[in-house]
Amino acid sequence: MDDDLQKFEAELKALRPAVPSRELMGALERRLAPRRMGGLFWLGLPAAAAACLLLVLHFRPEPAANRQPPATASMTETAPALKPVAADDVLVDTQDEGFVTLADGTQARRTRQSFVDTITWEDPATHASLRWSVPREEVNVLPVNFQ
Amino acid sequence: MTLRGKTTPLARMDDAPNDDSWKNWFQRYGPRLLLCARQWTRSLADAEDVVQDAFIRFWRRQRGLGGEPLPLLLTSIRRAAFDRARREQRRAAREQETEAGESAPLFEPLAVGDERRMAVEAALRRLPAEQREVLALKIWSNLTFEEIGGQLEISPNTAASRYRYALAALRKELTPDFCHG
Numbered sequence: 001m002d003d004d005l006q007k008f009e010a011e012l013k014a015l016r017p018a019v020p021s022r023e024l025m026g027a028l029e030r031r032l033a034p035r036r037m038g039g040l041f042w043l044g045l046p047a048a049a050a051a052c053l054l055l056v057l058h059f060r061p062e063p064a065a066n067r068q069p070p071a072t073a074s075m076t077e078t079a080p081a082l083k084p085v086a087a088d089d090v091l092v093d094t095q096d097e098g099f100v101t102l103a104d105g106t107q108a109r110r111t112r113q114s115f116v117d118t119i120t121w122e123d124p125a126t127h128a129s130l131r132w133s134v135p136r137e138e139v140n141v142l143p144v145n146f147q
Numbered sequence: 148m149t150l151r152g153k154t155t156p157l158a159r160m161d162d163a164p165n166d167d168s169w170k171n172w173f174q175r176y177g178p179r180l181l182l183c184a185r186q187w188t189r190s191l192a193d194a195e196d197v198v199q200d201a202f203i204r205f206w207r208r209q210r211g212l213g214g215e216p217l218p219l220l221l222t223s224i225r226r227a228a229f230d231r232a233r234r235e236q237r238r239a240a241r242e243q244e245t246e247a248g249e250s251a252p253l254f255e256p257l258a259v260g261d262e263r264r265m266a267v268e269a270a271l272r273r274l275p276a277e278q279r280e281v282l283a284l285k286i287w288s289n290l291t292f293e294e295i296g297g298q299l300e301i302s303p304n305t306a307a308s309r310y311r312y313a314l315a316a317l318r319k320e321l322t323p324d325f326c327h328g
Contacts, residue, residue: 005311008318012286015254015264017178024181024195025173031203032169083214085297086222089204119212124293 082121082130089115089136099144106143113138169206176217177202179288182253183221186280187228189235191251197227218294221284225298270320278313285310 093114100110115136122129177198184194201223209223210216253271257264271279284290284298285306292303292310299306 005314005318009286009314012267012282012314012317015257015267015287017182017287018252018255020173020177020181020195020198021191024177024199025170027199028169028173028202031199032206084209084212084219085214086226087204087209087212087219088223088226089208117208119209 081125082123082128084119085122085129086120087117088119089117091115100141102141102143107146108141108143111140111142113140169202173202176220179217180220180224182287183280183283184224184228185253186276186283187225188231193228193231193235197224197231201227215294217288218290218298221288221290221298266321267317270317273320274313274316278309278316281306281309282313282317 091113095112097110097112099107102108115138116133117136118131118133120129120131180198180202181194184198185191188194188197201220205216205220205223209219212219252264253268254264271282274282280299281295284295285292290298292306295301295306295310296303301309
């Protein structure tokens with residue numbers, strides 16, 4: 001590329017893309033605000049803790065003396081340098097579960113959305129790729145105001 | 148077998164903000180994302196919607212994946228923009244929105260010599276879309292030709308050619324005064 005073109009390129013780089021509108025920032029702020037959890041969430045915590053404890057007890061690691069050297073050690077060294085190149089989520093179902101009462105007595109609307117998340121990794125050197133899809137449920141509890 | 152890619156911080160190493168909050172990150176990278184989104188959407192409002200959805204998705208679920216976040220986000224934005232375009236085609240044409248999107252400035256006004264900025268914008272809008280998108284990804288998002296090729300599903304050489312054509316076409320259209328500062 002000649003000098004003139006490089007100077008011109010530098011001129012273009014000096015231009016700053018227009019900042020997003022206040023509306024966009026406001027929308028992001030609302031959607032990324034910490035979510036309030038309803039009473040059901042706190043009721044579910046002891047059950048989740050008990051389930052975790054059961055899992056830990058069930059899958060206790062073997063004593064060190066019985067442990068074999070990891071067979072995957074050499075594979076790890078030669079593992080492809082995969083990088084995430086695409087991530088999609090597809091909404092497959094939405095259910096409005098109606099109104100619920102939060103811990104502080106306020107009313108909220110609960111919706112349950114089912115997604116399939118797909119993430120694709122690729123090794124830039126070999127173009128080997130790995131695609132991973134997993135179902136996911138998202139429960140949103142949005143406070144409502146009846147004024 | 149370890150399938151994790153090399154983990155890198157949230158933004159590129161050379162210009163990563165120290166603060167982990169989404170606002171700092173978005174204030175820094177949001178304008179670049181929006182500029183690219185506008186190359187793939189019909190209006191500013193559509194571009195902002197697409198950026199919003201892609202960013203929410205990224206921030207909630209994808210930022211822990213490792214790798215470079217900007218190309219990942221741009222892929223997400225581009226796909227969302229194309230999905231939206233397909234939906235739009237099935238609806239009535241939204242000519243008014245298109246006009247509004249075209250009139251909204253692509254860049255921040257310059258304190259001195261803003262007419263040059265307007266001239267660049269006008270020239271940019273006249274470029275073929277395939278050249279314009281490469282220019283936006285290269286100049287204002289700092290992607291490599293290899294990354295641009297990955298984004299647009301073209302070879303790095305094709306990306307580089309389009310970039311050179313775009314630069315040459317812009318320079319030809321703009322006054323010599325601008326080109327030489």
